[in-house]
Amino acid sequence: MGGEIMWSCLKYIPHRLAGVAILAPVGNYWWSGFPPDVFKEAWRVQFPQDQRAVWVAHHLPWLTHWWNTQKLFRGSSVKDGDPAMLSKEDRLVADKFEKRTYEKQVRQQGEHDSLHRDMMVGFGKWDWSPLEMENPFAGGQDEVKVYLWHGVEDLYVPVQLSRYISERLPWVIYHELPTAGHLFPVADGMPDAIVRSLLLGDE
Numbered sequence: 001m002g003g004e005i006m007w008s009c010l011k012y013i014p015h016r017l018a019g020v021a022i023l024a025p026v027g028n029y030w031w032s033g034f035p036p037d038v039f040k041e042a043w044r045v046q047f048p049q050d051q052r053a054v055w056v057a058h059h060l061p062w063l064t065h066w067w068n069t070q071k072l073f074r075g076s077s078v079k080d081g082d083p084a085m086l087s088k089e090d091r092l093v094a095d096k097f098e099k100r101t102y103e104k105q106v107r108q109q110g111e112h113d114s115l116h117r118d119m120m121v122g123f124g125k126w127d128w129s130p131l132e133m134e135n136p137f138a139g140g141q142d143e144v145k146v147y148l149w150h151g152v153e154d155l156y157v158p159v160q161l162s163r164y165i166s167e168r169l170p171w172v173i174y175h176e177l178p179t180a181g182h183l184f185p186v187a188d189g190m191p192d193a194i195v196r197s198l199l200l201g202d203e
Contacts, residue, residue: 024149035164
C-alpha cells in the first residue's frame with residue numbers, strides 16, 4: 001500500500017518530487033468528494049470479507065490486528081493471499097511477483113507494522129482528501145507530471161475510485177489498462193513503460 005503515502009507526498013512535500021507514478025493505488029472510500037454511486041460501485045466489487053476488513057480499519061482501527069489474525073471468520077483476502085483475488089493476467093505474473101528480491105525487506109518489521117498499520121492509515125479517518133487537491137506543481141513546476149495507472153480487472157483495489165479521482169483532478173495523467181489486474185507493474189515491459197512516461201512525458 002503506497003498510494004496513501006504518495007498522495008501525502010504530493011500534498012506536503014511536492015518540492016521534493018521530480019515526477020510521480022501512482023500504481024493501482026488503494027483509495028479511501030471515506031475521502032470527501034466521492035459521490036455515493038461511485039462509493040457503492042467500488043464497495044460492491046470487493047469480496048465480503050474485504051468489505052468487513054476495510055470497515056474495521058476505518059471505524060475500529062484498534063481492532064485491525066486482531067480482526068486479520070483471528071480464526072473465527074475470514075479477514076482480509078489480500079493478507080491471506082487468496083488466489084481468488086488474481087485476475088487472468090495476474091495469474092500469469094503471480095510467480096514473478098512472489099519472487100521479488102525485496103520481499104523480505106517489505107515485511108521486515110512484522111505483519112502488523114507492514115500490513116495492518118498500512119490498512120489503518122490508508123482506510124483511516126483523514127482530515128483532508130486528495131480529491132480536493134489543487135495541482136501542487138502549477139505555476140512553477142509545470143514540467144513535473146503525475147501519472148496514475150490502474151487495471152480494470154483489479155480485484156485487490158477497485159478501479160472505480162482511481163477513475164473518479166482522475167476525472168476530478170485534471171492534472172493527473174490517467175492510464176487505464178483494460179485487461180490488467182493488480183500485478184501489472186511486474187508484467188514484461190511495464191516497468192520500462194512507466195519509467196519512460198516519467199522521463200519523456202509520454203501522455
